[in-house]
Amino acid sequence: MAQRHILVTGANGFIGSRLATQLMESPDFADCRFTLLDLAHATPSTDPRVRQLAGDLSDPATLDSAIGGRADLVFHLAGILGGAAEQDYALARRVNIDATLTLLERLRDAENPPRVVFASTIAVFGPCGGAPIDDDTLPLPTMTYGAQKRMIEIAVEQFSARGWIDGLALRLPGIVARKDADARLKSAFLNTMFHAYEAGRDIVLPVSPDGTTWLISVPACVEAFVHAARLPGGTIGARRAFTLPAQRVRIDGLVAALARRFPTSHSQVTYQPDAALEQLFARQPQLTTALADALGFCHDGDIDRLVARALQA
Missing domain, CATH: 3.40.50.720 (NAD(P)-binding Rossmann-like Domain)
Known part of the structure; x- marks a missing residue:
């Protein structure tokens, strides 16, 4: 053969x-x-x-x-x-x-x-x-x-x-978390925030704290x-x-998960929403993935495991 x-x-x-x-x-x-x-x-x-x-x-x-x-x-x-x-x-x-x-x-x-x-x-x-x-x-x-x-x-x-x-x-x-995310990608902030928080750098997010995204x-x-x-x-x-199945994550919930992961980080997070970016990347509604679920695909499980696994990348 x-x-x-x-x-x-x-x-x-x-x-x-x-x-x-x-x-x-x-x-x-x-x-x-x-x-x-x-x-x-x-x-x-x-x-x-x-x-x-x-x-x-x-x-x-x-x-x-x-x-x-x-x-x-x-x-x-x-x-x-x-x-x-x-x-x-x-x-x-x-x-x-x-x-x-x-x-x-x-x-x-x-x-x-x-x-x-x-x-x-x-x-x-x-x-x-x-x-x-x-x-x-x-x-x-x-x-x-x-x-x-x-x-x-x-x-x-x-x-x-x-x-x-x-x-x-x-x-x-959204796939996270690439440390050197291409700045031309409009969703780059969803990657860079992980590593900035880990490094203790201040972060300005172009979306609202109550924004939601699939990760x-x-x-x-x-x-x-x-x-x-x-x-x-x-x-x-x-x-x-x-x-594919994904977690629907609130932006402030993701920040809270990063704080749990890095309790000694001095990172300060502020929000300066950009309406166009928010519409594309932080206003994602409830997601149901019955076809993928039936075929055995799955996401990370919960937000803390998502953060931990994203930082392995």
Whole structure:
């Protein structure tokens, strides 16, 4: 039997690098070979099963090399995110739409469809307003990033319905806590506040204390991707795009949890709400994730465990 081939795009990223490590350490994937694709790699791998490929996914030669004839399991995390997608539409389209569609088309195999796990986002919903969100909520993205992710969700479901791939599109909530969060990401404050509080630095938050947001830790996110890879195809059903379980956290509740975690911190937190940012990231309503729950996905459990696990990242 041929050795299974796992491809991870965006493998040098905050989530991708941790996902690759967990896959390589898991007994379930011990017999696999890995291709880790990104524009560059910070650290050379010494694992003989690993091939690190530096290149642009939108380059045909790079894509040919990444797939290497066939990929049995693909985690597609590469993309132009958030504010960066808003600032450069042409680049975002080239990577998030054109290169991703080409990847899906190259993976087509009706006889033995590969499992494809696509990183989507809650940005597909656009500004949520006050109505609860569930699996039947109509996505109405307003940002380029969310709209492009929604387009690929549709492609994943269409290709899966045709039997060309066996795909899943996981709508990721806020993932915390990246220490060097890209300042171009409008949600960067949700990451930097963790590390600022730990370091005792004062924090000015651009949202209200009673704001609410959906969060999971990086470990919970990585666990969700691995769980998606293990799911038997017959258990998933026709709905292939769904939101991951997340905790709905009040901003002042998160600050209180950080205070419990770091009781000697001298950090002072003040609030200077920005209406646009608050609408996008701190007015998220009740969330129900029945499809993901039924498939065995889960969040961190409670806010104190969320904080503890987020700071492991």
